[in-house]
Amino acid sequence: xxxxxIELVKPGMVLxxxxxxxxxxxxCAEGTELSDTIIERLKRMNVSHVTLKGHPVDLGCETKTKExxxxxxxxxxxxxxxxxxxxxxxxxxxxxILSLEAEKEAECxxxxxxx
Amino acid sequence: MSTKVQHLKVLxxxxxxxxxxxKVVEKLMTMVESPDVSPKDVGKLISSDQVLxxxxxxxxxxxxxxxxxxxxxxxxxxILLGFNxxxxxxxxASVFDLMERTMVGLWEHSLGAAIVSGTISRTLGxxxxxEISTAALLHDIGKVLVRVSLTADYDKIVDVxxxxxxxxREAEIEILGVDHSEIGQWLSREWNLPEKLxxxxxxxHDPDAAVRFKDRVAVVHIADAIVRACGIGNGGDPWVGQISxxxxxxxxxxxxxxxKLMKRIMDDLEEVEMYQQGPVE
Numbered sequence: 001x002x003x004x005x006i007e008l009v010k011p012g013m014v015l016x017x018x019x020x021x022x023x024x025x026x027x028c029a030e031g032t033e034l035s036d037t038i039i040e041r042l043k044r045m046n047v048s049h050v051t052l053k054g055h056p057v058d059l060g061c062e063t064k065t066k067e068x069x070x071x072x073x074x075x076x077x078x079x080x081x082x083x084x085x086x087x088x089x090x091x092x093x094x095x096x097i098l099s100l101e102a103e104k105e106a107e108c109x110x111x112x113x114x115x
Numbered sequence: 116m117s118t119k120v121q122h123l124k125v126l127x128x129x130x131x132x133x134x135x136x137x138k139v140v141e142k143l144m145t146m147v148e149s150p151d152v153s154p155k156d157v158g159k160l161i162s163s164d165q166v167l168x169x170x171x172x173x174x175x176x177x178x179x180x181x182x183x184x185x186x187x188x189x190x191x192x193x194i195l196l197g198f199n200x201x202x203x204x205x206x207x208a209s210v211f212d213l214m215e216r217t218m219v220g221l222w223e224h225s226l227g228a229a230i231v232s233g234t235i236s237r238t239l240g241x242x243x244x245x246e247i248s249t250a251a252l253l254h255d256i257g258k259v260l261v262r263v264s265l266t267a268d269y270d271k272i273v274d275v276x277x278x279x280x281x282x283x284r285e286a287e288i289e290i291l292g293v294d295h296s297e298i299g300q301w302l303s304r305e306w307n308l309p310e311k312l313x314x315x316x317x318x319x320h321d322p323d324a325a326v327r328f329k330d331r332v333a334v335v336h337i338a339d340a341i342v343r344a345c346g347i348g349n350g351g352d353p354w355v356g357q358i359s360x361x362x363x364x365x366x367x368x369x370x371x372x373x374x375k376l377m378k379r380i381m382d383d384l385e386e387v388e389m390y391q392q393g394p395v396e
Binding site for chain 2: 001018020022023024025026069072073075076077078079080083085086088089090092093095096097099100
């Protein structure tokens with residue numbers, strides 16, 4: 001899943017999340033394959049970003065590595081690291097980060113997206 | 116008289132006027148107190164302010180209320196979610212309007228806390244998870260008041276956080292003599308918020324002191340720490356605070372598969388980012 005500015009969206013890309021109007025009602029369902037017409041219409045409705053399946057657009061170094069994420073996690077917990085409950089929570093989040101990263105890698109591999 | 120009460124009195128005098136709530140919101144606050152008000156009347160009132168109406172619909176259609184993209188009218192939302200939730204949502208829609216531009220980090224922190232509270236409440240099978248989410252959405256409302264009405268003090272607090280590397284709350288106490296939960300408590304009273312929302316707002320940093328609605332206070336307290344732990348939004352400083360062991364035990368968090376819960380929470384928290392992507396600026 002990747003959030004992408006509308007300018008970079010190309011026909012054939014698939015929505016991972018629905019697009020909603022100002023009242024939160026869905027305009028375009030999850031799973032929709034975007035066409036030129038739909039993209040043009042979204043631009044006219046001032047939709048700025050869409051969330052796509054896989055990782056179809058290379059935005060450069062926009063994502064943090066899992067090592068960076070875990071380093072930041074450690075920093076956030078730095079003031080409570082002596083407490084056993086907080087240690088338990090930290091390690092639960094660490095394992096969640098790792099498992100989400102693994103899913104993302106698998107998703108990229110099967111859809112041929114760039115990591 | 117305790118010094119805290121004195122501090123609050125000084126602040127109240129300094130805050131010449133509360134951030135002005137739209138007329139509609141004031142009317143609504145008195146209206147929902149009446150025993151024979153109908154969802155239709157309230158829906159009509161909220162919809163009479165088009166911008167507010169749209170914001171309320173956007174919030175109730177957000178994924179953390181469990182009916183994403185399916186609520187088409189405000190009276191429908193009231194029937195599904197109840198008056199307390201609508202009251203909280205209307206308040207946050209108008210209050211957070213003030214901060215969406217200037218305090219995006221706090222808005223994301225608040226949305227995140229609402230999502231985490233909903234996930235925890237549903238996992239534990241607590242009653243009225245929507246109300247608990249709404250209390251979490253409003254838990255830092257005291258910070259908004261300081262930002263909007265005591266701007267000079269707010270800037271000082273930010274400076275102290277940076278200079279001394281202390282938490283935002285410690286800096287508030289140093290500058291104001293009270294923290295945002297006490298300011299939030301005072302504000303809840305001024306705005307006649309229902310106790311189910313007011314008590315968690317007041318108690319989210321001191322859940323052990325809660326006498327009533329202990330479960331709700333505990334959930335909001337824990338959600339506040341977890342949303343920080345996951346690195347979502349900005350609560351004023353980057354550190355995760357100590358979670359009360361008593362609050363953890365009160366709601367039976369030890370019986371939960373923690374790694375599984377955290378994974379679900381991190382999945383759900385992606386919604387915070389997604390929530391911002393609609394055409395409304």
